[in-house]
Amino acid sequence: MAKSLFNFEAEFKLGIELMDNEHLRLVEMLNQVYNLLADGQKAEACQYFRQMLSSYVHAHFAHEERFMEIVGFPQIEDHKKIHENFKKSFLASMPLLESYDDATFRKALTDTFTWIINHIGKTDRKYAAYYLAKNPAAQ
Ligand SMILES: [Fe+2]
Ligand SMILES: [Fe+2]
Structure with missing residues (x-):
């Protein structure tokens, strides 16, 4: 049975179903990479x-930016910039992974995991708070 690195439900649920489902999927994907690595399937993990x-990160950011636009979130431009910066550093790490070098891969994975978890827990929480304050019935 696959192990999970942390409890998503307890700590990272925003209360917006579509976004929560996508965040959960992101975390499952990261767990999947860790599990493949733990099983010694390095090439598969890397791929x-x-x-x-x-591709899921890109799709999620696009969905989230559309959501913020629809609900009129005032700090949307700041949030988009944060996504943009992450996409750049994520892309920059891709060629480094081609060597399947253990230390490089683990660092890229850990950095990605840390960034995503912090982003959901702090930055994404801001648009959720804004939306839920305006639409209490949505909770
Ligand atoms: Fe997000
Ligand atoms: Fe975000």
Whole structure:
């Protein structure tokens, strides 16, 4: 049975179903990479990280930015910039992964994991708070 690195439900639920589902999927994908690595399937872990996770990150950011636009979140431009910076550093780490070098891969994975968890827990929470304050019935 696959292990999870942390309890998503307890700590990172925003109360907006679509976003929560996508965040949960992101975290599952990161857990999947860790589990493949733990099983010694390094090439598969690396491929999953580069393809599945990166395309999902891009899709999620686009969905989230559309959501913020629809609900009129005032700090949308700041949030978009944060996404943009992450996409750049995520892309920059991709060529480094081609060597399947253990230390490089683990660092990229850890950095990505840390960034995503902090982003959901802090930055994403801001648009959620704004939306839920305006739409208490949505909770
Ligand atoms: Fe998000
Ligand atoms: Fe975000």
